[in-house]
Amino acid sequence: MTLPISVTVNGTVYQSEVTPRLLLVDFLRENLRLVGTNAGCEHGVCGTCTVLLDGNSVRSCLMFTVQADRTEIITVEGLADGDELHPMQRAFTANHALQCGFCTPGMMISAIDVVGRYPDVDEAELREHLSGNICRCTGYHNIIVAVQEAAVELKGGQ
Amino acid sequence: MKPPRFDYERPTSLDEAVAVLVANEGAKVLAGGQSLIPMMNFRLASPPVLVDISRIPDMEQIAVADGQLSIGGLVTHQAVAASSEVVRVLPVVAEAAALIGHLAIRNRGTVGGSLAHSDPAAEWPLLCRLVDSRIRVHGPQGPGIVPGDQLNVGFLETCLGEHDILTGVDFTLPPPDSCWAFVEFTRRHGDFALAMVGVNLGINSDAITDPRVVLGALDSTPIRAHEVEEALVGQPPTDETFDAAAALAAEVCNPVDDVHATAGYRRHLATVLTARALRAARDRERMR
Numbered sequence: 001m002t003l004p005i006s007v008t009v010n011g012t013v014y015q016s017e018v019t020p021r022l023l024l025v026d027f028l029r030e031n032l033r034l035v036g037t038n039a040g041c042e043h044g045v046c047g048t049c050t051v052l053l054d055g056n057s058v059r060s061c062l063m064f065t066v067q068a069d070r071t072e073i074i075t076v077e078g079l080a081d082g083d084e085l086h087p088m089q090r091a092f093t094a095n096h097a098l099q100c101g102f103c104t105p106g107m108m109i110s111a112i113d114v115v116g117r118y119p120d121v122d123e124a125e126l127r128e129h130l131s132g133n134i135c136r137c138t139g140y141h142n143i144i145v146a147v148q149e150a151a152v153e154l155k156g157g158q
Numbered sequence: 159m160k161p162p163r164f165d166y167e168r169p170t171s172l173d174e175a176v177a178v179l180v181a182n183e184g185a186k187v188l189a190g191g192q193s194l195i196p197m198m199n200f201r202l203a204s205p206p207v208l209v210d211i212s213r214i215p216d217m218e219q220i221a222v223a224d225g226q227l228s229i230g231g232l233v234t235h236q237a238v239a240a241s242s243e244v245v246r247v248l249p250v251v252a253e254a255a256a257l258i259g260h261l262a263i264r265n266r267g268t269v270g271g272s273l274a275h276s277d278p279a280a281e282w283p284l285l286c287r288l289v290d291s292r293i294r295v296h297g298p299q300g301p302g303i304v305p306g307d308q309l310n311v312g313f314l315e316t317c318l319g320e321h322d323i324l325t326g327v328d329f330t331l332p333p334p335d336s337c338w339a340f341v342e343f344t345r346r347h348g349d350f351a352l353a354m355v356g357v358n359l360g361i362n363s364d365a366i367t368d369p370r371v372v373l374g375a376l377d378s379t380p381i382r383a384h385e386v387e388e389a390l391v392g393q394p395p396t397d398e399t400f401d402a403a404a405a406l407a408a409e410v411c412n413p414v415d416d417v418h419a420t421a422g423y424r425r426h427l428a429t430v431l432t433a434r435a436l437r438a439a440r441d442r443e444r445m446r
Contacts, residue, residue, distance in 0.1 A: 001165050020166035020208070023199075042159040043196035044263060056236075056265040062195045063266070066166055067188075067210065113261060117240075131347045132260030 005069040010078030025060035036076035047133030050106035057113035076105035097146035099137035115151040161198035168210040179321040182207040192267035231270025250338040254281040270324040279350040279375035283310040288356040290330040297322040313378040339438035353427035357435040376411035404433035
Protein backbone atom coordinates (compact mmCIF):
# COMPACT_ATOMS: atom_id res chain seq x y z
CA MET A 1 0.00 0.00 0.00
CA THR A 2 1.22 3.54 -0.71
CA LEU A 3 -0.55 6.75 0.12
CA PRO A 4 -0.23 10.28 -1.31
CA ILE A 5 0.95 12.97 1.06
CA SER A 6 1.56 16.68 0.84
CA VAL A 7 3.92 18.11 3.42
CA THR A 8 5.67 21.46 3.70
CA VAL A 9 9.25 21.21 4.94
CA ASN A 10 11.27 24.37 5.55
CA GLY A 11 8.85 26.30 3.39
CA THR A 12 8.86 23.95 0.38
CA VAL A 13 5.81 21.82 -0.46
CA TYR A 14 6.57 18.18 -1.24
CA GLN A 15 4.03 15.83 -2.80
CA SER A 16 4.94 12.19 -2.48
CA GLU A 17 3.66 8.63 -2.36
CA VAL A 18 4.85 6.78 0.72
CA THR A 19 4.37 3.43 2.36
CA PRO A 20 2.59 3.73 5.72
CA ARG A 21 5.47 2.28 7.74
CA LEU A 22 7.98 4.91 6.57
CA LEU A 23 8.94 6.86 9.68
CA LEU A 24 9.02 10.63 9.34
CA VAL A 25 12.70 10.75 10.33
CA ASP A 26 13.52 8.40 7.45
CA PHE A 27 11.37 10.37 4.98
CA LEU A 28 13.26 13.55 5.91
CA ARG A 29 16.67 11.89 5.69
CA GLU A 30 16.28 9.43 2.84
CA ASN A 31 13.56 10.90 0.63
CA LEU A 32 14.27 14.60 1.11
CA ARG A 33 18.02 14.23 1.83
CA LEU A 34 17.63 16.56 4.83
CA VAL A 35 20.20 14.68 6.90
CA GLY A 36 20.51 17.27 9.65
CA THR A 37 17.80 15.42 11.59
CA ASN A 38 19.29 12.25 13.05
CA ALA A 39 17.95 8.82 13.95
CA GLY A 40 19.36 7.70 17.31
CA CYS A 41 17.35 5.45 19.59
CA GLU A 42 14.28 5.15 17.35
CA HIS A 43 11.99 4.93 20.37
CA GLY A 44 11.65 8.54 21.41
CA VAL A 45 14.03 8.91 24.34
CA CYS A 46 17.24 10.41 22.92
CA GLY A 47 15.77 13.49 21.21
CA THR A 48 18.11 13.64 18.23
CA CYS A 49 15.22 13.22 15.78
CA THR A 50 13.25 16.20 17.11
CA VAL A 51 11.71 18.54 14.53
CA LEU A 52 9.07 21.27 14.67
CA LEU A 53 5.68 20.20 13.30
CA ASP A 54 3.04 22.93 13.08
CA GLY A 55 5.15 24.83 15.63
CA ASN A 56 5.43 21.94 18.12
CA SER A 57 8.56 19.96 18.87
CA VAL A 58 7.90 16.28 18.05
CA ARG A 59 9.93 13.08 17.78
CA SER A 60 10.11 12.31 14.08
CA CYS A 61 11.03 8.69 14.91
CA LEU A 62 7.61 8.34 16.58
CA MET A 63 5.59 9.47 13.58
CA PHE A 64 4.76 7.78 10.34
CA THR A 65 5.21 10.03 7.33
CA VAL A 66 1.54 9.59 6.43
CA GLN A 67 0.64 11.29 9.72
CA ALA A 68 2.53 14.41 8.56
CA ASP A 69 0.20 14.93 5.57
CA ARG A 70 -0.92 18.60 5.42
CA THR A 71 1.52 19.72 8.09
CA GLU A 72 4.35 22.26 8.16
CA ILE A 73 7.69 20.98 9.36
CA ILE A 74 10.85 22.87 10.27
CA THR A 75 14.12 20.94 10.49
CA VAL A 76 17.52 22.27 11.48
CA GLU A 77 18.14 23.08 7.82
CA GLY A 78 15.24 25.54 8.02
CA LEU A 79 16.46 27.56 10.96
CA ALA A 80 18.83 29.91 9.16
CA ASP A 81 17.48 32.74 7.00
CA GLY A 82 19.72 32.47 3.95
CA ASP A 83 23.21 33.10 5.29
CA GLU A 84 21.93 34.55 8.55
CA LEU A 85 21.98 31.97 11.37
CA HIS A 86 19.05 31.63 13.76
CA PRO A 87 19.80 33.14 17.21
CA MET A 88 19.89 29.62 18.65
CA GLN A 89 22.52 28.57 16.09
CA ARG A 90 24.60 31.69 16.79
CA ALA A 91 24.42 31.11 20.53
CA PHE A 92 25.43 27.45 20.17
CA THR A 93 28.42 28.49 18.06
CA ALA A 94 29.50 31.33 20.32
CA ASN A 95 29.25 29.18 23.46
CA HIS A 96 30.87 26.00 22.10
CA ALA A 97 27.62 24.12 22.81
CA LEU A 98 28.43 21.28 20.43
CA GLN A 99 31.35 18.91 19.85
CA CYS A 100 30.40 16.02 17.59
CA GLY A 101 27.14 17.74 16.73
CA PHE A 102 24.97 14.60 16.66
CA CYS A 103 22.54 15.83 19.33
CA THR A 104 22.67 19.43 18.16
CA PRO A 105 19.83 19.63 15.62
CA GLY A 106 17.35 18.02 17.99
CA MET A 107 18.73 19.98 20.93
CA MET A 108 18.27 23.32 19.19
CA ILE A 109 14.77 22.45 17.94
CA SER A 110 13.73 21.36 21.44
CA ALA A 111 15.27 24.49 22.95
CA ILE A 112 13.43 26.71 20.46
CA ASP A 113 10.10 25.15 21.49
CA VAL A 114 10.91 25.40 25.21
CA VAL A 115 11.96 29.07 25.20
CA GLY A 116 9.15 29.91 22.81
CA ARG A 117 6.58 28.58 25.29
CA TYR A 118 8.42 29.60 28.45
CA PRO A 119 10.44 32.73 27.69
CA ASP A 120 11.23 33.23 31.39
CA VAL A 121 12.26 29.65 32.05
CA ASP A 122 14.84 29.36 34.84
CA GLU A 123 17.93 27.19 34.62
CA ALA A 124 16.52 24.29 36.65
CA GLU A 125 13.35 24.13 34.57
CA LEU A 126 15.35 24.48 31.35
CA ARG A 127 17.55 21.54 32.35
CA GLU A 128 14.44 19.48 33.06
CA HIS A 129 12.86 20.33 29.70
CA LEU A 130 16.06 19.54 27.79
CA SER A 131 16.68 16.30 29.71
CA GLY A 132 14.85 14.59 26.83
CA ASN A 133 17.77 15.43 24.53
CA ILE A 134 20.82 13.37 25.34
CA CYS A 135 24.35 14.68 24.67
CA ARG A 136 27.36 12.43 25.09
CA CYS A 137 30.03 15.06 24.46
CA THR A 138 29.51 18.37 26.18
CA GLY A 139 28.26 17.69 29.70
CA TYR A 140 25.36 20.07 28.88
CA HIS A 141 26.75 23.17 30.60
CA ASN A 142 27.58 25.12 27.43
CA ILE A 143 24.26 24.03 25.91
CA ILE A 144 22.38 25.58 28.83
CA VAL A 145 24.42 28.80 28.61
CA ALA A 146 23.76 28.99 24.86
CA VAL A 147 20.02 28.41 25.21
CA GLN A 148 19.72 31.03 27.95
CA GLU A 149 21.59 33.53 25.78
CA ALA A 150 19.37 32.77 22.76
CA ALA A 151 16.27 32.99 24.97
CA VAL A 152 17.08 36.57 25.88
CA GLU A 153 17.51 37.53 22.25
CA LEU A 154 14.36 35.67 21.12
CA LYS A 155 12.32 37.21 23.91
CA GLY A 156 13.51 40.66 22.90
CA GLY A 157 12.33 40.03 19.38
CA GLN A 158 8.77 39.08 20.44
CA MET B 159 14.33 -0.93 14.68
CA LYS B 160 11.95 -0.15 11.86
CA PRO B 161 8.27 -0.97 12.15
CA PRO B 162 6.76 -3.88 10.23
CA ARG B 163 4.44 -3.46 7.27
CA PHE B 164 0.83 -2.47 7.90
CA ASP B 165 -2.17 -1.06 6.06
CA TYR B 166 -3.35 2.37 7.10
CA GLU B 167 -6.84 3.83 7.25
CA ARG B 168 -7.79 7.36 8.29
CA PRO B 169 -11.56 7.46 8.82
CA THR B 170 -13.39 10.73 9.37
CA SER B 171 -16.12 9.44 11.69
CA LEU B 172 -16.32 7.18 14.73
CA ASP B 173 -18.72 4.75 13.04
CA GLU B 174 -16.34 4.47 10.08
CA ALA B 175 -13.42 3.84 12.43
CA VAL B 176 -15.32 1.13 14.32
CA ALA B 177 -16.29 -0.51 11.03
CA VAL B 178 -12.62 -0.72 10.01
CA LEU B 179 -11.71 -2.24 13.40
CA VAL B 180 -14.49 -4.80 13.08
CA ALA B 181 -13.52 -5.71 9.50
CA ASN B 182 -9.81 -6.22 10.25
CA GLU B 183 -8.74 -8.72 12.88
CA GLY B 184 -5.88 -7.35 14.95
CA ALA B 185 -6.34 -3.75 13.78
CA LYS B 186 -5.24 -1.11 16.30
CA VAL B 187 -6.22 2.51 16.87
CA LEU B 188 -3.52 5.13 16.19
CA ALA B 189 -3.83 8.55 17.82
CA GLY B 190 -0.59 10.21 18.96
CA GLY B 191 1.39 7.01 18.61
CA GLN B 192 3.77 7.79 21.47
CA SER B 193 3.21 4.36 23.02
CA LEU B 194 2.23 2.32 19.97
CA ILE B 195 4.97 3.45 17.56
CA PRO B 196 7.92 2.67 19.88
CA MET B 197 6.41 -0.78 20.38
CA MET B 198 6.16 -1.21 16.62
CA ASN B 199 9.72 0.07 16.14
CA PHE B 200 10.84 -2.60 18.61
CA ARG B 201 8.58 -5.09 16.78
CA LEU B 202 6.79 -5.83 20.06
CA ALA B 203 3.56 -5.01 18.23
CA SER B 204 2.69 -5.83 14.63
CA PRO B 205 -0.89 -4.82 13.96
CA PRO B 206 -1.84 -5.57 10.33
CA VAL B 207 -3.95 -2.41 10.10
CA LEU B 208 -3.71 0.95 11.86
CA VAL B 209 -6.83 3.09 12.18
CA ASP B 210 -5.68 6.71 12.49
CA ILE B 211 -8.44 8.54 14.38
CA SER B 212 -6.72 11.94 14.41
CA ARG B 213 -9.07 13.44 11.80
CA ILE B 214 -12.29 12.43 13.54
CA PRO B 215 -13.96 15.66 14.69
CA ASP B 216 -15.14 16.64 18.19
CA MET B 217 -12.47 14.81 20.16
CA GLU B 218 -10.14 17.74 20.85
CA GLN B 219 -12.19 19.84 23.23
CA ILE B 220 -11.54 20.80 26.84
CA ALA B 221 -14.76 22.06 28.38
CA VAL B 222 -16.07 22.95 31.83
CA ALA B 223 -19.84 22.77 32.41
CA ASP B 224 -22.27 21.62 35.10
CA GLY B 225 -19.59 20.77 37.63
CA GLN B 226 -17.67 18.63 35.15
CA LEU B 227 -14.38 18.91 33.29
CA SER B 228 -14.64 17.15 29.91
CA ILE B 229 -11.51 16.26 27.96
CA GLY B 230 -11.69 14.78 24.47
CA GLY B 231 -9.69 11.65 23.72
CA LEU B 232 -7.46 13.38 21.17
CA VAL B 233 -6.42 16.20 23.51
CA THR B 234 -2.64 16.09 23.98
CA HIS B 235 -0.96 15.96 27.37
CA GLN B 236 0.64 19.33 26.66
CA ALA B 237 -2.74 20.92 25.85
CA VAL B 238 -4.00 19.73 29.23
CA ALA B 239 -0.90 20.92 31.08
CA ALA B 240 -1.12 24.36 29.47
CA SER B 241 -4.90 24.76 29.70
CA SER B 242 -5.93 27.69 31.88
CA GLU B 243 -9.32 26.02 32.26
CA VAL B 244 -7.85 22.83 33.70
CA VAL B 245 -5.47 24.76 35.94
CA ARG B 246 -8.43 26.74 37.23
CA VAL B 247 -10.89 23.91 37.98
CA LEU B 248 -8.82 20.73 38.46
CA PRO B 249 -5.16 21.66 38.85
CA VAL B 250 -4.07 18.18 39.94
CA VAL B 251 -4.80 17.00 36.38
CA ALA B 252 -2.74 19.78 34.78
CA GLU B 253 0.14 19.14 37.18
CA ALA B 254 0.15 15.40 36.47
CA ALA B 255 -0.06 15.90 32.70
CA ALA B 256 2.97 18.21 32.83
CA LEU B 257 4.99 15.34 34.31
CA ILE B 258 4.45 13.02 31.36
CA GLY B 259 7.69 12.38 29.48
CA HIS B 260 9.11 15.45 27.78
CA LEU B 261 7.59 18.28 25.76
CA ALA B 262 7.99 16.54 22.38
CA ILE B 263 6.16 13.46 23.70
CA ARG B 264 3.44 15.58 25.31
CA ASN B 265 2.91 17.44 22.03
CA ARG B 266 1.72 14.22 20.35
CA GLY B 267 0.61 11.84 23.10
CA THR B 268 -3.10 11.91 23.88
CA VAL B 269 -5.29 11.48 26.95
CA GLY B 270 -7.30 8.74 25.23
CA GLY B 271 -4.18 6.93 24.14
CA SER B 272 -2.68 6.88 27.62
CA LEU B 273 -5.93 5.61 29.14
CA ALA B 274 -6.41 2.94 26.47
CA HIS B 275 -2.77 1.79 26.62
CA SER B 276 -3.03 1.25 30.40
CA ASP B 277 0.62 1.26 31.38
CA PRO B 278 0.99 0.76 35.17
CA ALA B 279 3.16 3.89 35.38
CA ALA B 280 0.80 6.12 33.39
CA GLU B 281 -0.60 9.21 35.08
CA TRP B 282 -4.04 9.28 33.44
CA PRO B 283 -5.33 5.95 34.86
CA LEU B 284 -4.36 7.20 38.32
CA LEU B 285 -6.18 10.50 37.80
CA CYS B 286 -9.35 8.62 36.79
CA ARG B 287 -9.35 6.91 40.18
CA LEU B 288 -8.29 9.98 42.16
CA VAL B 289 -11.22 12.02 40.86
CA ASP B 290 -14.71 10.67 40.13
CA SER B 291 -14.71 10.18 36.35
CA ARG B 292 -16.50 8.61 33.43
CA ILE B 293 -14.80 7.34 30.28
CA ARG B 294 -16.64 7.97 27.03
CA VAL B 295 -16.41 5.08 24.59
CA HIS B 296 -17.68 4.42 21.07
CA GLY B 297 -18.04 0.86 19.80
CA PRO B 298 -20.09 -1.37 17.52
CA GLN B 299 -23.17 -0.64 19.69
CA GLY B 300 -22.56 3.10 19.49
CA PRO B 301 -21.61 5.39 22.40
CA GLY B 302 -21.21 4.15 25.98
CA ILE B 303 -19.77 5.09 29.37
CA VAL B 304 -17.33 3.24 31.61
CA PRO B 305 -16.74 4.37 35.21
CA GLY B 306 -13.23 5.81 35.36
CA ASP B 307 -12.13 3.53 38.18
CA GLN B 308 -13.11 0.42 36.19
CA LEU B 309 -11.28 1.14 32.93
CA ASN B 310 -7.78 -0.12 33.66
CA VAL B 311 -7.91 -3.76 34.73
CA GLY B 312 -4.38 -5.06 34.29
CA PHE B 313 -0.95 -4.61 32.75
CA LEU B 314 -1.61 -2.94 29.36
CA GLU B 315 -5.21 -4.12 29.68
CA THR B 316 -8.50 -2.25 29.84
CA CYS B 317 -12.09 -3.43 30.08
CA LEU B 318 -12.75 -2.09 26.57
CA GLY B 319 -13.74 -4.41 23.74
CA GLU B 320 -11.33 -4.86 20.85
CA HIS B 321 -13.50 -2.68 18.58
CA ASP B 322 -14.06 0.13 21.10
CA ILE B 323 -12.59 3.60 20.77
CA LEU B 324 -12.01 5.76 23.85
CA THR B 325 -13.41 9.17 22.91
CA GLY B 326 -13.05 11.21 26.09
CA VAL B 327 -13.18 11.48 29.86
CA ASP B 328 -15.41 13.52 32.15
CA PHE B 329 -14.22 14.43 35.65
CA THR B 330 -16.62 15.49 38.42
CA LEU B 331 -15.08 18.59 39.94
CA PRO B 332 -14.29 18.17 43.65
CA PRO B 333 -15.17 21.03 46.04
CA PRO B 334 -13.12 24.12 45.16
CA ASP B 335 -11.38 24.11 48.55
CA SER B 336 -10.07 20.56 48.08
CA CYS B 337 -6.44 20.02 48.95
CA TRP B 338 -4.56 18.06 46.36
CA ALA B 339 -1.07 16.87 45.48
CA PHE B 340 0.52 14.67 42.84
CA VAL B 341 4.05 13.38 43.34
CA GLU B 342 6.11 10.88 41.44
CA PHE B 343 9.62 9.53 41.82
CA THR B 344 11.89 8.92 38.85
CA ARG B 345 15.62 8.42 38.63
CA ARG B 346 15.74 10.88 35.76
CA HIS B 347 13.19 13.49 34.80
CA GLY B 348 10.88 12.12 32.14
CA ASP B 349 11.46 8.45 33.01
CA PHE B 350 8.54 6.19 33.80
CA ALA B 351 7.82 6.64 37.50
CA LEU B 352 9.05 4.09 40.02
CA ALA B 353 6.17 5.22 42.23
CA MET B 354 3.40 7.83 42.03
CA VAL B 355 0.91 9.11 44.59
CA GLY B 356 -2.15 11.29 44.01
CA VAL B 357 -4.01 12.81 46.97
CA ASN B 358 -7.24 14.78 47.23
CA LEU B 359 -8.91 15.63 50.52
CA GLY B 360 -10.84 18.23 52.47
CA ILE B 361 -9.78 19.90 55.70
CA ASN B 362 -12.66 21.13 57.87
CA SER B 363 -12.12 22.58 61.37
CA ASP B 364 -8.76 20.86 61.58
CA ALA B 365 -10.11 17.45 60.60
CA ILE B 366 -9.55 15.58 57.35
CA THR B 367 -12.68 14.86 55.33
CA ASP B 368 -13.25 12.70 52.26
CA PRO B 369 -9.63 11.66 51.65
CA ARG B 370 -8.62 10.01 48.38
CA VAL B 371 -5.20 8.42 48.08
CA VAL B 372 -4.25 6.61 44.87
CA LEU B 373 -0.94 4.82 44.31
CA GLY B 374 0.51 4.36 40.82
CA ALA B 375 3.34 2.35 39.26
CA LEU B 376 3.15 0.06 42.29
CA ASP B 377 0.94 -2.68 40.82
CA SER B 378 -0.42 -3.60 37.41
CA THR B 379 -3.02 -0.83 37.75
CA PRO B 380 -3.35 2.22 40.05
CA ILE B 381 -4.56 1.31 43.54
CA ARG B 382 -7.03 3.20 45.68
CA ALA B 383 -5.37 3.00 49.11
CA HIS B 384 -8.50 2.53 51.26
CA GLU B 385 -6.55 1.62 54.41
CA VAL B 386 -4.54 4.82 54.15
CA GLU B 387 -7.75 6.81 53.65
CA GLU B 388 -9.40 5.19 56.70
CA ALA B 389 -6.41 6.18 58.83
CA LEU B 390 -6.89 9.80 57.73
CA VAL B 391 -10.65 10.36 58.09
CA GLY B 392 -11.49 12.70 60.97
CA GLN B 393 -7.87 13.02 62.05
CA PRO B 394 -6.04 16.33 62.39
CA PRO B 395 -3.82 17.07 59.36
CA THR B 396 -0.57 16.76 61.32
CA ASP B 397 2.71 15.19 60.28
CA GLU B 398 2.09 12.44 62.86
CA THR B 399 -1.25 11.55 61.28
CA PHE B 400 0.30 11.55 57.83
CA ASP B 401 3.29 9.40 58.79
CA ALA B 402 1.07 6.81 60.45
CA ALA B 403 -1.25 6.66 57.44
CA ALA B 404 1.61 6.63 54.93
CA ALA B 405 3.18 3.62 56.64
CA LEU B 406 0.14 1.62 55.52
CA ALA B 407 0.82 2.45 51.87
CA ALA B 408 3.71 -0.03 51.82
CA GLU B 409 1.30 -2.85 52.68
CA VAL B 410 -1.38 -1.85 50.20
CA CYS B 411 0.69 -1.94 47.07
CA ASN B 412 2.00 -4.94 45.20
CA PRO B 413 5.22 -4.02 43.41
CA VAL B 414 7.61 -6.42 41.75
CA ASP B 415 11.39 -6.61 41.47
CA ASP B 416 12.66 -5.47 38.12
CA VAL B 417 15.76 -3.97 36.53
CA HIS B 418 14.81 -0.46 37.73
CA ALA B 419 14.13 -1.17 41.44
CA THR B 420 13.37 -3.91 43.94
CA ALA B 421 9.89 -4.42 45.32
CA GLY B 422 11.18 -3.45 48.75
CA TYR B 423 12.48 -0.13 47.46
CA ARG B 424 9.17 0.57 45.76
CA ARG B 425 7.29 -0.14 49.01
CA HIS B 426 9.61 2.32 50.73
CA LEU B 427 8.84 4.87 48.01
CA ALA B 428 5.12 4.30 48.52
CA THR B 429 5.43 5.35 52.16
CA VAL B 430 7.73 8.30 51.53
CA LEU B 431 5.70 9.68 48.61
CA THR B 432 2.35 9.25 50.38
CA ALA B 433 3.62 11.25 53.36
CA ARG B 434 5.11 13.85 51.02
CA ALA B 435 1.89 14.15 49.03
CA LEU B 436 -0.25 14.52 52.15
CA ARG B 437 2.00 17.27 53.49
CA ALA B 438 1.99 19.03 50.12
CA ALA B 439 -1.81 18.89 49.99
CA ARG B 440 -2.15 20.31 53.49
CA ASP B 441 0.44 23.02 52.91
CA ARG B 442 -1.26 24.06 49.70
CA GLU B 443 -4.46 24.61 51.71
CA ARG B 444 -2.54 26.64 54.26
CA MET B 445 -1.29 28.93 51.52
CA ARG B 446 -4.82 29.98 50.62
